Amino acid sequence: MNKINSYSTGLVAGLAVFFGLIVGAVIMLISGFNPVTGYISLVQSALGSSLNIGEVLRAMTPLILTAAGFLVAQSAGFFNIGLSGQVWVGWIASTWFVLANQGMNPWILIPVAVIIGAIGGAVMGFIPGWLRAQFGASEVITTIMLNYIVLYGGNAVVQGLPKHLMATTDMTKTLSATDSLRWDFLSNITGGSRFNIGFIIAVVALLGIWFVMKRTTLGFEIRAVGLNPDAARYAGMSAKRNAIMAMTISGTLAGLAGATEGLGTYLNIFSQSAAPQVGYDGMAVALLASGSFLGILFAAFLFSVLSVGGLGMPLATGVPTELVSVVTAAIIFFIGANYLIRFILVKLDEDDEKSKNKKDKKKAAKLNKKEAK
Missing domain, CATH: 1.10.3470 (ABC transporter involved in vitamin B12 uptake, BtuC)
Known part of the structure; x- marks a missing residue:
């Protein structure tokens, strides 16, 4: 439990946004739209002019x-x-x-x-x-x-x-x-x-x-x-x-x-x-x-x-504007499910530690063989 709660809220929030954007991209693909051009147009519409920045x-x-x-x-x-x-x-x-x-x-x-x-x-x-x-x-x-x-x-x-x-x-x-x-x-x-x-x-x-x-x-x-x-x-x-x-x-x-x-x-x-x-x-x-x-x-x-x-x-x-509401809702969902995100991060860390330990053991075995010879 302590390990799960150890991750920074900033990291979890960032991943929630990322997963929300991924959900939006998947829906765009299913609906026949290009998610890359969709998100580019979104950013340009929001930040492409001083008028939009003001808004x-x-x-x-x-x-x-x-x-x-x-x-x-x-x-x-x-x-x-x-x-x-x-x-x-x-x-x-x-x-x-x-x-x-x-x-x-x-x-x-x-x-x-x-x-x-x-x-x-x-x-x-x-x-x-x-x-x-x-x-x-x-x-x-x-x-x-x-x-x-x-x-x-x-x-x-x-x-x-x-x-x-x-x-x-x-x-x-x-x-x-x-x-x-x-x-x-x-x-x-x-x-x-x-x-x-x-x-x-x-x-x-x-x-x-x-x-x-x-x-x-x-x-x-x-x-x-x-x-x-x-x-x-x-x-x-x-x-x-x-x-x-x-x-x-x-x-x-x-x-x-x-x-x-x-x-x-x-x-x-x-x-x-x-x-x-x-x-x-x-x-x-x-x-x-x-x-x-x-x-x-x-x-x-x-x-x-x-x-x-x-x-x-x-x-x-x-791309319909309703998709933005879907992305927003997905971000909120992943924020609400922050425990799940933290759990996934823990599992990824544990997998990294296991793979690192295996590599260390292999290196140690090789060194022992060399010393035995």
Whole structure:
């Protein structure tokens, strides 16, 4: 068991990505497509121009934040499936505030809107955390239920906004560039992409939460509760308080992701048929990062390349975009099956050791024969 767990998470994550790409290549071959040209077109579509690079960085923004939020909750031993709902609340709250206060100075308006979005997500993270701490309610069940409550409740809120804020019955008017996270300089250097200040917010937030989790007493207590609640309680740590704090911080980061979506990417609010996908994708990014905050950057980059590059594959090679979802799902599967990957690595090492021992024995036998002569 110790030998199986001795392999680095980076190696296992890398192999998970490799095996996921292999699965995608096999499906391409079965479907009559060339996997080499398919993957080349994917990379070119994602990184072949400054516009596409800007879109990759833009797509990374909410993934970094939701993945960091999921990782905080996971460190405390919780599985926050409510990230999508928390993103939706942050999106609505921040964008609604800007729409209702467009005459305010943008240097005050935008920071306040971002904070309001974060608070909205924090509230939605606090609720399941409090229910878990006070009543032992499963955060998995409560967050799933809250996703549906927030989705349909949010749609009702959007459709019930004052008419002067609406473009249609299901969509608000578009924010002006000055009342958003867009910055002409960032857009211009990336060929007119939607790359915005949200990316900077995401990176700063990631660094901040890394510092909190790794360098502060609060972070230590959250991790301690996640590793062993009984031992943490014996040491005088409050399991209930840390459960609530972990879920609240997780929701705060998801709310920030929602603010960057509303104020940086879409510049409006519109009714959703399902909870925002970035919440679920952020969970996948966190799983691929394997508990590493630095790994979140690399995992978010990979998922963004797949999502942005996948849009250009049908035009270049005819490969359907659904194949990218298959590759993503395969990567997640192999991450979930990391024990199997570690087991295979152990067996390969054991085979290498056996072959090396056989060679050493043969060499020793030859030397003994020479000495005997």
